[in-house]
Amino acid sequence: MELQVQFPDAAKAKQCLSLSLSSSSSSLTFGSHVVVPWKPVDRAKQSFSFPFVKSEKRSIQKSKGFQKEAKKDLSRILRTEAAVKGIEKKSNSANSNSLWPKAVLEALDDSIRNNRWESALKIFGLLRKQHWYQPRCQTYTKLLMMLAKCRQPQQASILFEVMLSEGLKPTVDVYTSLVNAYGFSGLLDEAFHTLDDMKSLSDCRPDVVTYSTLINCCSKLHRFDLIDLVLKEMSYLGIQCSTVTYNTIIDGYGKAEMFEQMEKSLMDMIESGHCLPDVFTLNSFIWAYGNAGQIENMEKWYEEFQHMGIRPDIRTFNTLMKSYGKMGMFKKMISVLEFMEKRFYSPAVITFNIIIEMFGREGDIKKMDQFFQKMKNRGLKPNSITYCSLVHGYSKAGLLDKVDSILRQVDNSDVVLDTPFFNCVISAFGHTGYVERMEEMFLTMKERKCKPDKITFATMIQAYKGQGNLEAVRKFEVEIFNLEKIQVEKAKNDSSGSSATQERCNHEVPLLSMASSVAKKHIFLLYGGGDQDLKSQEVSGVSYGDRKQ
CATH class of the missing domain: 1.25.40.10 (Tetratricopeptide repeat domain)
Structure with missing residues (x-):
């Protein structure tokens, strides 16, 4: 949910930011004594009134009613999924023209x-x-x-x-x-x-969303020289930058570690008079400094945004935890989790994935297992990223029997596995010399319809080189060559396809x-052939592409 800044105008926000930057900044701490400028409602102290139930019998009937509704919802979902799969199969047919x-x-x-x-x-x-x-x-x-x-x-x-x-x-x-x-x-x-x-075109002129999209593309490709040209064109056409535009620019500079330009863009945003920072701006700053290992600047800017009345969200805390974990500051990482729970922020799957990954990297298997169990006790379902982090942690500690245990858990679950997971398992067995198990996982990977990539083949080549199996090395070197050839041809087709x-x-x-x-x-x-009969009536109630700025 996007939260609005509490100041009535941009001038006051600018004044607050200037005062905050000129004052001495203290380090951000999470512990038993935490002072924040906002006071969340203590939900534990709130009183709730529940409707009285006249009889026990009525309560049981209500419960059964909810169960019936749940069963109806489940059957409806299953019918929908079956219908979707049926349509996907019929998409290859040439005669289906009267479907529901x-x-x-x-x-x-x-x-x-x-x-x-x-x-x-x-x-x-x-x-x-x-x-x-x-x-x-x-x-x-x-x-x-x-x-x-x-x-x-x-x-x-x-x-x-x-x-x-x-x-x-x-x-x-x-x-x-x-x-x-x-x-x-x-x-x-x-x-x-x-x-x-x-x-x-007179009736299809680009708007702020179009220009923000173009700026985002330039940022991702690190073509920052083009951003100023786009902004000048917007100004010439009388199109004002939106909060999304400024956030896009700030995020791009932050990911490129261009911190001076990032902070300047924040000042431009406030000085514009019609755009104010929000939680997305906060998250971009926290991520940029945290990813660069500049913990002091990360903590300083966290406090600056707090002074501006901008509240953090779950993504903010996840970023803080990952930044602390990468720097080996595990006490602060756990204190962020405790801070979240005290303020009634519910940790998500990604929150526990971060903690599990960080302890796995450090080799603290006991803590890693502890938070994995805590994750399951909370009813959160592990995903392929969770299991990948566990496999990496166990293999780094030389606990291959634990890797087999994870594989059994995965087989008994409905987790959708992907190429990175199999790469992690193949690496675990390959680096320890268990080539047969590595080959088994490679075959399982193909059976699960996960496409091997360069990392897969490079890992297996390294394992075969260690075993002196030059024939297998040559085989997978050819696989890498063919994969690169396909990628080059695809890039050429993409380039020519825009003619x-x-x-x-x-x-x-x-x-x-x-x-x-x-x-x-x-x-x-x-696309199913040429021209179609367009004189039939439109099916109402179907909407794709609601415009969001």
């Missing part, structure tokens, strides 16, 4: 939400075949946002062409998502071309009656 709208749309939404871009595009192709289908910009916006996260700029370009072929006029949201898809994949030229295309967008930028009005030749080549493979 809710099932198709839920399947599409599920794939988008979980960033399964290949599945999402197949289901979208199935959606376009339905007789009730009508194209909507919000659907395309959602898909483009997903493709940006998955770094699929070529597919985003093709999808945009398909949208134009359906006669839709792109909105600001669609263009912004396309800018994000290009910029997030490092194709800044294409992102700026798309921005220029927007500026040529259609560059061509389109030369036109005044970016509306095409048909998809480009690049798009036509892929439409039948990914």
Whole structure:
């Protein structure tokens, strides 16, 4: 939840920040004597009134009613999951054009939400075949946002062409998502071309969200020289920076360890008169200094933001704990956890993952096991990151029997395992010379449909070199070569796939009656064929891509 600063105007916030910076800063401590400028409500002292139950029988009936509702909810979830899986299977069929709208749309939404871009595009192709289908910009916006996260700029370009072929006029949201898809994949030229295309349209001019998205892409690629140019253009067009814009700039400078520019951006934010720091600004500062090991500056800025009336959240405390743990300051790390519990902040899975990881790195297996057990006692479900940290800690301490115990726990759970987990286990067995167990885990990895990466092959090569197995070494060196070759070809395709967008930028009005030749080549493979009957009525109540600033 975003919390507002308590000062009525920016001048007072600026004055408070100046006074705080000029005064001597004390170290941040968490312990039995903690002084903070805000006083949370002591929920333990609050009195609650519960409704009276007239009879024991009625209470039992109510309980049974809740159980029935829970069973109904569970059955509804199971039916939905089954429907989603069924739709995913039918996405490869060419004859399914009268499917239930809710099932198709839920399947599409599920794939988008979980960033399964290949599945999402197949289901979208199935959606376009339905007789009730009508194209909507919000659907395309959602898909483009997903493709940006998955770094699929070529597919985003093709999808945009398909949208134009359906006669839709792109909105600001669609263009912004396309800018994000290009910029997030490092194709800044294409992102700026798309921005220029927007500026040529009278009814689709870029807004503060578009520019904030572009600034975010520049920050992630460390192209800070372009940020000033973007800000100057915004000022020329009369577009004011929002809190999100400033937070994006601050976060980018912080991750690049450009602390002077980060602090200057904070002052610019306050001096703007219409934007004030919030908890996201606080978290960016805490993360930046904590990640760099500058604990004193981290603690100082924590107090500065407290003086400005900005309350921390669970992410703030997680960052503090990780920063202390990396520096070996375990007493402070645990005191943060105690501070959270006293202030009624509920530690999450990620909180315990951090603590388990830090004690595992230190080799304190007893403490690591203690907090793992505490995590389970609280009803928090361990995930693949939890088990990965445990395996790393046990292997570092030479306790391979404990690694086997973790593998048995994983087999008896429904935890979704990923490539980093298997890399960790393969490394544990490989570095200790248990090559047969390493090979078993490699086969299990393939059975679980987790794709090996460079780390997987490099770890196995190192293990085989230690055993003198040169034949296996050559085999996996070829695997690495093939993997790098695929990545290079993919990068070339991503670069060439945006040519259609560059061509389109030369036109005044970016509306095409048909998809480009690049798009036509892929439409039948990914989007379910060519033109569809768009005269059918729209299915109401389905919304994709609500705009958020």
